[in-house]
Amino acid sequence: MNMMANLPVVVIGAGPVGLAAAAHLVERGIRPLILERGESVGAALLEWGHVRVFSPWQYNIDAAARALLDRSGWTAPDMRGLPTGGEIVRDYLGPLAALASIAANLKLGAEVTAITRQGHDKVANDGRKDAPFVIRYRDAGGEHRVLARAAIDASGTWSRPNPIGVDGLPVAGEDAACGHIAYGIPDVVGKARESYAGKRVLVIGGGHSAINVALALMELQDAAPGTEIFWALRHASVDRLLGGGLNDQLPERGALGLAAKQAMADGRLNMLAAFAVNHIEMQGEGLAVDASLAGKPFSLSVDRIVVTTGFRPDLSFLGEIRIALDPAVEAPPALAxxxxxxxxxxxxxxxxxxxxxxxxxxxxxxxxxxxYGRAPTFLMATGYEQVRSVVADIAGDHVAAREVRLVLPETGVCSADVVTGSDSAGCCGGPAPANVDACCVEDAGAKAKGASGCGCATGPSVGAKATEAVGVDA
Known part of the structure; x- marks a missing residue:
């Protein structure tokens, strides 16, 4: 056991949550070893570095990380400000990674390829829990292996965007047309401008990432009037993507919904709902899209496609350790x-x-x-609470590990159909009757049937979700 105690805790990923885990480990006197596949901390955030998040700085900085930074003389940004992904890396993750206690234990360009238990494959039981972890990783110097007392996988989902198909698979021709397809939130008014200015662009997706792309294309449209925007939703209603508007306690998120609603009213967006792509074929310098619209055959010719349909976890390097995942969501069974x-x-x-x-x-x-597996929304502050609890458990502080220390603004955003501008936008089906001990209509209905509730209020503190744009590298 003494040997195990002297081993580091490996943290996979140097995004916001990975570095927060490292900070919590340092604060508890445990040596971290952070392995980041990118050439920079926050590498995934830099890929959407032009996007301004809708949560202010106060929700984007971990408490343990801030404590380390404050002791170093760090100048904090305005906690009320709304940073871009690039600013989060420049003003927070970069300075955090430069601290001696983090920098000495950080390896960039190190891609983890496998995790196992020393001397044990996945099936072996005897002595398993006392065997250290073996983490294999690859960098410019070749293949390496390191022993660890524990492993925290904070590698995010950015490297595995969901494909176009509504069945979870790439559609026919998608791979061949990859040069004309972008996944996530491309910088259409900046680095990628030439690929989109004056072009016919199809945006597929119904979340805040899609709203960001559509509004950025509208900005491009002002400078390049020939730009045409087609926005395809997989579901039949546009109401569910518009956000809580003025009801949202994160104003920037509500503003996205209001701006998108106004753009639709002005006719600047060609809305397609419910839309499902069947086949894509190269057509000269563009793409011929064979699809269905509201259940009927539909075809469309475009120059570019932007896919904002979320992400999924990479489980490829976890084949020799024992993990339990919900069969649908691919999150831990108790979280799913x-x-x-x-x-x-x-x-x-x-x-x-x-x-x-x-x-x-x-x-x-x-x-x-x-x-979160395939569940589409995540907030960095939620990840910070996760690693605070996980590191406390590793340190043997089981009381702290099971405490709840997360207080976040409730949101006016629901991903189900809502009546825009109505109080019903605040929760599942609207507020519960005043004489019922429930958080919303669905919660009240579940309790009336003998269940414990719908799950919206199962903890003493409830947190707002964010888009994948806010948590992709978390």
Whole structure:
């Protein structure tokens, strides 16, 4: 056991949540080893560095990380400001990574390829829990292996965007047309301007990432009037993507919905709902899209496609350790019911930690956006609470590990159909009757049937969700 105690805790990923995990480890006197596949901390955030997030700085900085930075003489940004992804890296993650206690334990350009237990494959039981983890990684110097007492996977989901197909698979011709397709939030008014100015662009997706892309294309349209924007939604209604508007306690998020609504009213966006692509074919310098619209055959010729349909976790390097995942959401079984988009369409998620994140492999956890599996929304502050709890558990402070220390603004955003501008936008089906002990209509209905509730208020503190744009590298 003494040998194990002297080993580092490996943190996979140097995004906001990975570096927060490292900060919590340092604060508890535990040596981290941070392995980041990119050439910079926050590498994924830099890929959407032009996008301004809708949560102010106060929700984007971890408490333990701030404590380390404050002791170094760091100048904090205005906590009320709304940073871009690039500013989060420049003004927060960069200075954090430069601290001696972090920098000495950070390896960039190090891609983890496998995790196992020393001397044990996935099936072996005897002595398993006492065996250290073996982490294999690859960098410019070749293949390496390191022993660890615990492993925290904060590698995010940015490297695995969802494909176009509504069935979860690439559509026919998607791979061949990859040179004309972007995934995520391309910088259409900046670095990628020439690829979009004056072009016919199809945006596929119904979340805040799609709104960001559509509004950026409208900005480009002002300078290049020939730019045409087609916005395709997989569902039949546009109401569910418009946000809580003025009801949203994160004003920037509500503003996105209001701006998109106004653009639709002005006729600047060609809305396509419900839309499903069947086939894509190269047509000269453009793309011929064969699809269905509201259940009927539909075809469209475009120059570019932007896919904003979310992301999924990369589980390829976890094949030799024991993990448990919900079969649908691909999140830990105890967490999945709290975030499953099939049942929970409120903009709220109960605070959670090691209890919900634990796997059958003691000492291994997945945190950050990857812990949500295929559930589409995540907030960095939620990830910070996760790693606070996980690191407390690693340190043997089980009381702190099971405490709830997360207070976030409730949101007016729901991903289900809502009546825009109505009080019903605040939660699942609207507020519960005044004489019922429930958080919303769906919660009241579930309790009336003998269930514990819909899950929106299962914890004492409820947090707002964010788009994948806010949590992709978390």
């Amino acid at each position: 019911p709290l975030i499953d988009p099939n049942f929970h369409s409120c903009g709220t998620v109960p605070a959670h930690g090691i209890r919900e994140l634990a796997h059958p492999e003691p000492g291994f956890t997945i945190v950050g956006s990857k812990s």
